[in-house]
Amino acid sequence: MFAIAIDGPAGAGKSSAAKAVAQALGFVYVDTGALYRAVGLYLLRHGIGPGSEADVTAALPRITVDLGYREDGQHVFLCGEDVTGEIRTPEVSMAASACSAIPAVRAFLFSLQTGMAERYDVVMDGRDIGTVVLPNAQLKIFLTASPEARAERRCRELEARGTPVDYAETLADVIRRDRQDTERAAAPLRAAEDSVTVDSDPMTLDEVVETVLGLARERMGPHG
Numbered sequence: 001m002f003a004i005a006i007d008g009p010a011g012a013g014k015s016s017a018a019k020a021v022a023q024a025l026g027f028v029y030v031d032t033g034a035l036y037r038a039v040g041l042y043l044l045r046h047g048i049g050p051g052s053e054a055d056v057t058a059a060l061p062r063i064t065v066d067l068g069y070r071e072d073g074q075h076v077f078l079c080g081e082d083v084t085g086e087i088r089t090p091e092v093s094m095a096a097s098a099c100s101a102i103p104a105v106r107a108f109l110f111s112l113q114t115g116m117a118e119r120y121d122v123v124m125d126g127r128d129i130g131t132v133v134l135p136n137a138q139l140k141i142f143l144t145a146s147p148e149a150r151a152e153r154r155c156r157e158l159e160a161r162g163t164p165v166d167y168a169e170t171l172a173d174v175i176r177r178d179r180q181d182t183e184r185a186a187a188p189l190r191a192a193e194d195s196v197t198v199d200s201d202p203m204t205l206d207e208v209v210e211t212v213l214g215l216a217r218e219r220m221g222p223h224g
């Protein structure tokens, strides 16, 4: 199996790039943030503080998270319910980020992720894919961009979904989430030593995709 790990902060364009790379190579795209979001949604729905380690850990046995694939891509299921659309709100983003700092949550979602990479060639995006989940991935990309560019991208995405948000608020959220994701003790966001850093600020999405594809083809060799 061949695995491409794409890590980086929120809004750097990981999912758009990963999706396009997966499509070009015929790989399965795995959006791991959606798994943390599903857990976050469960906690919000049940009034459980997403940062409360004891409460969240106690709730985990009641939670199931699964992935499915349709024409339009990855779907995520929370206790059997398709929550693919519902997990894309700023509230769920913050809850996902908060609960993802809890080691039991990371352990809970670990084998779902490694299982995908055992069965399929994958492009997997997240925060700790190259460092923790798939340390043997054949290609590791750390995709970055300035907080301002990432906040702008998030605003455009949410606007396109019909839920416009304030830019200043989004920028503050991005910065807060960066801090939460980078400073946590459990699998913090950082570039793997053997990763290639790609700064998407001066690049178009196509350029990012071409860069990753070039590196992937190099590593797959002539028969890949």
Ligand code: DC
Residues within 6 Å of the ligand: 010, 011, 032, 033, 034, 036, 037, 093, 096, 097, 100, 101, 125, 126, 127, 128, 129, 177, 181
């Ligand atoms: O990529 P995203 O914005 O959908 O991720 C939501 C949150 O989930 C993010 O703030 C941190 C967490 N996350 C994580 O800790 N590890 C991952 N591999 C993916 C996401």
